[in-house]
Amino acid sequence: MTYMRVTERSISTRVLNNLQGNISRLDDIQQKLSSGKQLSRPSDSPTGTTSALSLRSDIRTQEQYIRNTDDGLGWLGTIDTALTNANSQVNRARELVLQGMSAGAGGSASARTALAVEIENIRDSLIGVANTTYLGRPVFGGAASGSVAYESDGTYKGQGGEVLRSIGDNTKIAVNSDGERVFGSGSNQLFTVLSDIARNLKGNPGALTSDLTRLDTSIESMQTEVADIGARYNRVTQMRDTADARILSLKTQLSDIEDIDLPMTITELTLQQTAYQAALAATAKVVQPSLVDFLK
Numbered sequence: 350m351t352y353m354r355v356t357e358r359s360i361s362t363r364v365l366n367n368l369q370g371n372i373s374r375l376d377d378i379q380q381k382l383s384s385g386k387q388l389s390r391p392s393d394s395p396t397g398t399t400s401a402l403s404l405r406s407d408i409r410t411q412e413q414y415i416r417n418t419d420d421g422l423g424w425l426g427t428i429d430t431a432l433t434n435a436n437s438q439v440n441r442a443r444e445l446v447l448q449g450m451s452a453g454a455g456g457s458a459s460a461r462t463a464l465a466v467e468i469e470n471i472r473d474s475l476i477g478v479a480n481t482t483y484l485g486r487p488v489f490g491g492a493a494s495g496s497v498a499y500e501s502d503g504t505y506k507g508q509g510g511e512v513l514r515s516i517g518d519n520t521k522i523a524v525n526s527d528g529e530r531v532f533g534s535g536s537n538q539l540f541t542v543l544s545d546i547a548r549n550l551k552g553n554p555g556a557l558t559s560d561l562t563r564l565d566t567s568i569e570s571m572q573t574e575v576a577d578i579g580a581r582y583n584r585v586t587q588m589r590d591t592a593d594a595r596i597l598s599l600k601t602q603l604s605d606i607e608d609i610d611l612p613m614t615i616t617e618l619t620l621q622q623t624a625y626q627a628a629l630a631a632t633a634k635v636v637q638p639s640l641v642d643f644l645k
Contacts, residue, residue: 503540
């Protein structure tokens with residue numbers, strides 16, 4: 350039988366290595382407890398680090414979607430308010446047309462002139478509504494980046510196209526409105542119709558019947574756009590709620606990977622401290638200094 354010779358020096362070296370290991374483990378636990386994180390460096394868990402980075406990237410993507418939806422809701426809310434205002438004014442214009450038709454050619458010319466003046470004021474007001482802007486861009490100008498969608502004479506300065514916002518994975522939505530789709534174009538443009546109504550109220554009341562038909566067409570187009578804007582607003586709101594819920598889920602997953610289990614970590618710290626104290630006590634009994642140690 351072969352025996353290994355164990356010296357005081359080998360015992361001391363082994364004991365010190367074990368104590369150093371205990372101190373290292375104790376330090377790791379204290380670091381986790383103070384930071385609240387299981388992962389302080391990639392080497393703590395390469396797989397967990399990869400998953401955490403992926404989750405953080407997904408969270409940033411969802412946060413961008415929320416910013417996009419907030420911007421989209423700003424656009425669509427501005428358009429909805431403008432269209433509500435415009436619809437109210439156009440309905441008032443329709444009432445004035447009906448009054449002019451009731452008066453007929455035999456009515457008071459001054460009364461019809463007063464109606465015409467109010468129609469002209471409504472037209473000017475509606476051009477102002479058509480030039481409503483959001484963050485400096487006309488919401489009815491299509492994809493145009495100019496400062497106005499309509500000149501004072503009713504000339505359309507915008508252009509076709511959509512202002513798109515990404516509100517979800519592979520999901521984009523237009524947040525603007527095409528002025529020509531809302532207010533019409535050519536002879537059926539709302540501003541042209543109102544100009545014709547004002548002129549006919551003054552000199553040709555018999556033409557008001559056809560003007561009323563054209564005005565009703567404009568009102569119908571406007572109401573269709575109101576419904577479309579409302580539907581888009583609801584869709585963007587739903588996508589924002591989806592992004593919020595997705596962020597909450599992702600942060601929960603990230604917490605499961607990165608954050609410590611506080612009760613368990615405190616228990617581990619207590620056990621490690623106890624083990625370290627026990628190791629110190631055992632070492633003090635096994636490795637005792639002698640006179641020779643002091644003479645070295």
